[in-house]
C-alpha cells in the first residue's frame with residue numbers, strides 16, 4: 001500500500017514548489033489562477049493559467065494571488081495551494097503526513113494561521129512554517145549552526161530577503177520589495193519613456209531573462225520587442241539592446257546594493273568579517289540576472305556566488321528540515337505554536 005510521505009512547500013509569489021520526503025521535488029508550477037471576470041469562477045490553476053497572462057480574452061483574468069509578496073487575494077491563494085497540494089498528495093493518503101511550509105515574508109500572522117488550516121484541510125497532520133532565509137540557507141547546505149556568520153540573499157519575484165545567520169539563528173535581516181517583478185517594472189517604464197513603447201509584464205520578463213544585465217556587457221546584443229506605440233496606438237516592433245536594459249536596471253540594482261549594505265552595517269563586526277571572507281550566497285530566481293553578483297562585488301567588495309538551480313533552494317531547505325524534524329526543531333519555532341488546531 002503506497003503511503004504518502006511528508007511534504008515541503010515553497011509558496012512563492014511567482015512559483016510554488018513541493019518536495020516530497022524521500023522522493024524530491026514533485027511539483028513546480030507558476031503561482032497563477034485564471035478566473036472568469038464576472039462569475040469569479042476558477043478556470044485554471046498553475047501553468048495552464050500562466051499561459052493566459054497577457055493574452056486572455058476580456059472575460060478571463062489571470063491573476064497572481066500572492067503578487068508583491070503580500071496576499072492580495074487570500075481566497076485565491078487558498079484555492080491555489082489546496083489544488084497544488086491535492087495534486088501531489090492526491091487521494092493516496094492513508095496516513096496524515098506532516099508539512100514544512102515557507103511563506104512569503106509579507107504574509108501576516110492571521111494569514112499564516114489560515115495557511116496552516118488550509119494544509120490541515122488538504123490532509124496534513126501537522127504544518128510548521130520555516131523562515132524563508134533559513135530555508136534557503138538549509139537548501140544550499142550552509143552550516144548555519146556554526147558560530148561564524150553567513151549571509152544569504154533570496155531574491156524572488158516579489159521580495160528579496162537578506163539575512164545574516166549565526167548559531168542557527170537569523171541575527172540581522174531585511175526584506176525589501178526589490179525582486180524580479182521590480183526589475184520587470186523598471187524595464188516597462190524605461191521602454192515607455194525611451195521608445196514610447198508599451199509592453200506587458202511577460203514581455204518585460206522575457207527581455208530581462210534574454211538580454212538583461214546588471215553590469216555593462218562587452219558587445220551589444222539586440223532583441224526585437226513588440227508592444228504598442230503609445231502615440232499611434234498601433235503595434236510596434238522595436239530593437240532593444242543589452243546596454244539599454246543595463247541602463248533600465250541600474251537604479252533597481254543600485255537600490256538592492258544599498259539594502260545589502262544597510263544589513264552589513266547593522267551586522268556585528270565579527271560576523272561581518274566572516275562574511276567578507278566567506279562571501280554572500282544568492283538564491284531565488286531573480287538572482288540569475290546576468291552580472292548581478294559582479295555588480296554587488298563591484299560595489300561592496302564581498303565575494304558573491306549564486307546557488308545551483310537557485311529557484312529550488314527554498315523548497316530543498318524545507319525538504320532538509322523534513323528529513324530531520326527533530327534536529328531542526330529550533331529552526332521551526334517551538335513547533336507547538338504552529339500545531340494544527
Ligand SMILES: Nc1ncnc2c1ncn2[C@@H]1O[C@H](COP(=O)(O)OP(=O)(O)OP(=O)(O)O)[C@@H](O)[C@H]1O
Nearest residue numbers: 012013014015156157158159180284285286288289
Ligand atoms: N535567468 C533569469 N534572469 C533573471 N531573472 C530570472 C531568471 N530566471 C528567473 N528569473 C526571475 O526570477 C523570479 C522568480 O523567482 P522565484 O521562483 O525564486 O520567485 P518566487 O519564489 O515565486 O517569489 P518570492 O520568493 O518573491 O515569493 C521571476 O521574477 C523571474 O523573472
Ligand SMILES: [Mg+2]
Nearest residue numbers: 012156284314
Ligand atoms: Mg521564493
